[in-house]
Amino acid sequence: MANTYLSRLIRKQAQKYGDKVALRYRDYKTETWKPVTWNYFSDLVEVVANALVGLGVEEQENVGVFSQNMPECLYVDFGAFRDRVVTVPLYATSSEAQVHYIVEDAGIRYLFVGEQYQYDVACRVQALCKSLKQIVIFDPDVKKSPGDTNSVYFSEFMKNGLYKPYRMEVDRRSDSSSPEDLASILYTSGTTGDSKGVILRHSNYEAAFKANHARLTDLGEDDVVLNFLPFTHIFERAWSYFSLDCGCTLCINLRPQDVQKTMREIRPTAMCSVPRFWEKVYAGVQEKINETHGPAKWMMLDAIRVGKEHNIDYLMNGKTPPSMLHWKYQLYEKTVFSLLKKTVGIENGNFFPVAGAAIPYEVEEFVHSVGINMITGYGLTESTATVSCDWKGDFRLGSVGRVIPGVELRIGENSEIQLRGGTITQGYYKKEAKTREAFTEDGWFKTGDAGYVKDGFLYLTERIKDxxxxxxxxxxxxxxxxxxxxxxxxxxxxxxxxxxxxxxxxxxxxxxxxxxxxxxxxxxxxxxxxxxxxxxxxxxxxxxxxxxxxxxxxxxxxxxxxxxxxxxxxxxxxxxxxxxxxxxxxxxxxxxxxxxxxxxxxxx
Missing domain, CATH: 3.30.300.30 (ANL, C-terminal domain)
Structure with missing residues (x-):
């Protein structure tokens, strides 16, 4: 039986990279970025795995992680994978009712929480839930409720696995794991009704890794990846796992409102985001242009015009730009565009995946015109994120790129996009009727999105239910x-x-x-x-x-x-x-x- 790739990923990378930095996170008390080496990361994963066994967490049991982005989220994830344990992430902003529903639905006994808000909500939920046995708190500054003698801080939890007393059991579980084991249950945000727990198996992640390695060929150990979206979101979750598999350094942004400051400090080479981020960049540039007058304004407008002609009219369509146009573009690249990128914090940029909503045409055109490698994509929780995406020099404005290897796509009734392949979920947790509704009789997943394929590129038209x-x-x-x-x-x-x-x-x-x-x-x-x-x-x-x-x-x-x-x-x-x-x-x-x-x- 082949054991799961995620259960040995961090250990494998530690053997390869040793004391190279794997993670960075901001210490808000000292306002400095703290490094975590691959060796230390691997050791913490083993400690978590031992501590989970010490708690009595069983194989394929569900544990919850209710936190904003923190390194501890990754320690718990990969420690759980070592133990054949399933992680259930909850959005840090979730309400008491949402947390209560997920904890009850997934039968969660142990819930890891981030900061004060998550702890306070979890405490109220614990009083109502029969299943929830203990809360483990990441942030040591969280103040426990009076009379709470049951919750423990993460440091206390880790003491149970500090000397790896259950290492033989951890190794046994890891060795007996299977790609068909459940890895995660991700609850959808529920825009059209009750939240559903999407089952993702280790085989789904492994198929996603294989497909993305074939498409995103430039991501490697020299890349610095900023985490901006919540790990609970499949886009950031799958992207972060993939980045770790590529040997990148992950810089974990705790507070979303700090992202602009963080970008200027970290200078990332890659970061996945939703269109709203780039809409704000576009709006900021437009505002700057509107406030500028004279030759400076003319230069900015001409730079964008030249960039559009060079990158879109010519390169996007497979044509070689004329030498004079290319010379002008290089000039603007060294002046106007480099200043813009430095202002945002992406002058070292490799590429920037974006998905999650429709990208306004003007925004996409602008980003490509100024020489930023935006990688537009399309995906769902049920497809372990990416279904299709652009690549450098291989894109069409308005499309969501080419379907990635290993995913089959067809256009069904009402122009619905339907999917099949190794990354596609097998269904929803404890919801057989919803699972049956989600698939056609011949086994294709119904996305609910309408679209069409032209010249090998996928275009979305609308959300059918909307x-x-x-x-x-x-x-x-x-x-x-x-x-x-x-x-x-x-x-x-x-x-x-x-x-x-x-x-x-x-x-x-x-x-x-x-x-x-x-x-x-x-x-x-x-x-x-x-x-x-x-x-x-x-x-x-x-x-x-x-x-x-x-x-x-x-x-x-x-x-x-x-x-x-x-x-x-x-x-x-x-x-x-x-x-x-x-x-x-x-x-x-x-x-x-x-x-x-x-x-x-x-x-x-």
Whole structure:
């Protein structure tokens, strides 16, 4: 029986790299980055594996990890893999109800938590859950609840495995492991209903490694990878495991709000992200251009124009740029583009995978024009992340790249993308009916996404379940409209309303700083944010910008009315998932009065 690759990955890398740095993390007390060598990483994994056995954790038992990104998350993951134990990650921002559901559903006895918020939630859940036996706390500064004599700090937990008293049992478990063992259960964020636990086996990860090694050929031991998305997200999780397999140094970002500061400190060569990150980079550059005048402004605009012609009009289409164009591009590369990259912190950039939502065309065009290797991709939790992706010099704007080796794709009924292959889940944890619904009779996984393949590149059109039908019988793809409008620098968040309505409307969360600046520049008086957003000058500004951006849409697809919201959509009100995707049904309920008001006085 072949044992699992992940159970021996860290030990194998320690034998190869020894005291080379494997991980870095910020010590917030000293504001310095602490290194963790491969040897130390491997030793901690063995200690965790021994401590888990000491607790009585059984083979293929589920343990939970409820934390923001911390090195301890990886120690627990790989220690669990040594023991044939299954890890169940929970988003650090999860509510008490979400944690309660997952702990009960997965039958979790031991839950590792990160900081104070996660501990406090876990304590309340423990009082309600029969299964939860003990909480293990990563952060030593967490203050335990009065009377809590059961929870232990991670350092106390590690003492049980310090001298590796169960090393023979750990080795026995690892040697008897199988690729068909469960590795992880990842609970989906639940935009369309109850959260489902996606079963990922070791064989899924191993198939993903094989496929990505064949596609992402440039990732190696000299790369510095910044972790930005939560490890709970399959994109970051699978990418981080793959980066470790490639011998990269992982730099773990604890707090997402610090990412821009972290990038300038770490200067990463690679980082996976969602489109919103690059939308903000694009918006920042556009704002800089708008504030600049004279020759400097002309130079920035000309640099982007030259970059587009060189990288997209020629290279993307397999053509050789003319020598004069190439000379101009090299000049701008050494001046304008290098300054931009240095400002962001990516002047050492190798490539930057991006997925998780649709990328606005203007943003993708800009990023490629300035010479940043954005690797656009598509994937799901159920496919162990990547289904398709671009590669350097092999991309098409608007597509999500070529299907990776080992994954089969076909277009089914209603243009649905359907998948088969070694990376595809075998189903949902304890949900046989949902599993049956997710597959066709001949065994293909139904993604729920619509798309098509052209010249070997996959293009997404819409999320089938998200299609709206107006009361006039017209079908609307809200994501396409939202993706087009959200690039505007005055718009931070937007959701389209159209289902069973006479026309398309929108709820818009403005970029408040930009709107306030506009008011100051145009001497518009206001007494607070709500008053400002109600001013006719601001309404006219948004009307003009929306109409300009939506010209390409059919008349029935265009936003006729909109409401500017004084507060952003939030997770606290249930409007956003842990991956910041909008829960349309919750938004429709929370803003029902405002939505209904947009349809008042409309003739039948």
């Amino acid at each position: 299609l709206f039908k107006t009361s006039n019988g017209k079908y609307i793809a809200p994501q396409a409209i939202e993706t087009k409008l959200v690039v505007d620098r005055y718009i931070d968040q937007i959701t389209i309303i159209a289902d069973e309505r006479k026309f398309v409307s929108a709820l818009i969360v403005p970029d408040y700083a930009q709107v306030e600046k506009y008011a100051r520049d145009h001497r518009i008086p206001y007494a607070g944010r709500k008053d400002l957003l109600a001013r006719p000058e601001i309404t006219a500004l948004f009307r003009m910008r929306i109409d300009t951006l939506q010209q390409e849409f059919a008349h029935y697809e265009q936003v006729k009315r909109f409401t500017l919201l004084p507060e952003p959509f939030s997770m606290e009100r249930g409007e956003l998932t842990n991956t910041l995707k909008l829960k349309r049904s919750v938004v429709a309920q929370n803003y029902k009065e405002l939505i209904d008001k947009m349809y008042e006085d409309v003739p039948e």
